[in-house]
Amino acid sequence: MTTDRVGVIGGGLAGIAAAIRLVDAGHRVTLVEARPALGGATYSFRRGDLTVDTGQHVFLRCYHEYRELLTRLGTADRAALQDGFSVPILRVGVPPHVLARHRRLPAPAHLLPALLNYRPLRFGQRLAAIRAAAALRGVDPDDPAADRISFGTWLAAHGQDAPTIRRLWELICTAALNAPPERASLALAARVFRTGLLDRADAADLGRPTAPLSELHGGPARTLLRQRGATVRTGVRVRQIRAEDGGYRISGDGIELAVAAVVLAVPHPQAARLVPAEAAPDRARWARLGAAPIVNVHVRYQQRVTDLEFAAGLDTPVQWVFDRSPTGTAGQYLVVSISAAEQVLATRAGALLRTQIDALAELFPAARRTRVLDAFVTREPRATFRQEPGSRSARPPAQTRSPGLALAGAWTDTGWPDTMEGAVRSGHRAADVVLAHLGSTSSATEAPT
Structure with missing residues (x-):
């Protein structure tokens, strides 16, 4: 068993996922988080007798790595997962319309009844939407050309009029990408619609927390990491990372830590300030990701x-x-x-x-x-981050130019949108970069027995 010490800076889902993978591979880990608790953007606070989540985070059945993380944390039973994609659509003065997949048809035919019977659209618009959905299956989410145009532009070029875009495509795109179709990258939209809705019949089954996010992620992660021998320090802000003696020194308010490797798992503005210039000389471009x-x-x-x-x-x-x-x-x-x-x-x-x-x-x-x-x-x-056309070119890979210093966060180049799945995937990628640098294997993703 190896005993190298690794510093993980940032206690959101990316940092949690990276830290668990590293301790499972046998490394000593110190996780440092500036907030009082782990969880990052998925946190809760108290208001009277109510525990309030800052945001309404949902997930899909195809979020495999995020769902595996919940299992690892022992909280999978605190999230409900549909056994069939089904969303009630509300309009004033009319009964709810349920947009749902067919339970027995294979993909992509499982969506045909839903689109053919989608009442907010006229019949001709429904047929045009079916043709566009078929064409969308041919868009490669990893094609740089697809990232350079907007989803709205593509939809218009494929026969979708303004009402169809607003009443169907925008309904999902805005929620999934935090951007309407005209401001969303086609590549990221293709990832959402292909992976989530078109390639597998059950991929888009919706999951949602039934417990506060702090009880789903942050609290259980802190318990698990400490049980596995990691050090977790919250309320500590890191101010500097510098190379030193073949490793790195992490300095900040009340912390001075020498480590063999670092996973930097913070939002991109903070990451750009903390990462050494030699590790990411192009870090200024991350600002283009915006918010x-x-x-x-x-x-x-x-x-x-x-x-x-x-x-x-x-x-x-x-x-x-x-x-x-x-x-x-x-x-x-x-x-x-x-x-x-x-x-x-x-x-x-x-x-x-x-x-x-x-x-x-x-x-x-x-x-x-x-x-x-x-x-x-x-x-x-x-x-x-702004998931707009051209955003992928500003997203850095996990590996930096400094050996043993890796980046994590849903804003890094995972190929996925800024989601909980993207955050967890980024943490795993960053941990694998560190493990390769330290000469470890990254195959063990579960706790040793």
Whole structure:
């Protein structure tokens, strides 16, 4: 068994995944996180008797590495996974329409009934959407040319009119890429639609946490890493990484650590400041990734207003709404998630709450007959990087020019969008870079028996 010490800077999903892979390979790991708890962007806070997640994170059945991480953390049973893709589509004044895959047909035929019967579109638009879906299967998500054009441009070139784009493609694209089709990379959209919806019949079955994110990721990760012999230090901010004596020295507020290798798993603006110039001389280009916001509106009702667990809104300010009511509590706690939220990011909380509460009352008439007990807004100005055309050329690989110094984070070049799956994959890639440098094998991804 090897005993090299590795420093992992950043305790989000990427850092957690990297640290677990490294300790499983027999290395001593010190994980350093600036926040008081692990979890990164997937964290929770208390508001009275309520545990609030900062964002509504969902996943798909095809998120294999993320789901394996939940199993490793012992929390897979705290997330619900559909046994068939099914999304209620809400419009004011009409019954919900359920967009669902066929349970017995193979891909891509499993989506034909859903598209042929998609009521928000006219029949001719549905046929055009089926043709576009077939064409999308031919787009290579790893083709640089596909990354240079927008999904919206491609859709228009393939016979999709503005209503079809808005009522079908935008519904999924905006939620998955935190960008509407006209601002989304075709390559990343192809990854979402091909991997998630077109290549396997069950790939897009939706999963969602049934426990607070802090109980799903951060807390269990801290427990597991400590059980495996790792050192976890939270509330510690790293200020510098420098090469020293064939390894690296990590310095910061209350920390001075000599290590043989480093995984730098922080958001790209911080990574660009911390990474030594010789390791990433092109780090300035990472700034081109920018940031895209998500805003969440939280509403607690005295009584239940809907039996839906989640739904997507169409022709309403409510993009997606989730029932996050704690088990055994009275009333109902709904969260509206607004992706690509640049237009509402600076809107005053009072105005935003009025708009969303009124929109919820239009969708759920029972909301007009019950009292709102609490309502508040959470904002994530840097929820994801901007997944726009050309963004892949700004995403660096895990391996830097300095041996033993690897980058991790959903913003690195995983080929995946900025998702929980992308974050976990990036952590695994970074750990493998470090393991190769240290002469270890990366085949052991589970704890030794």
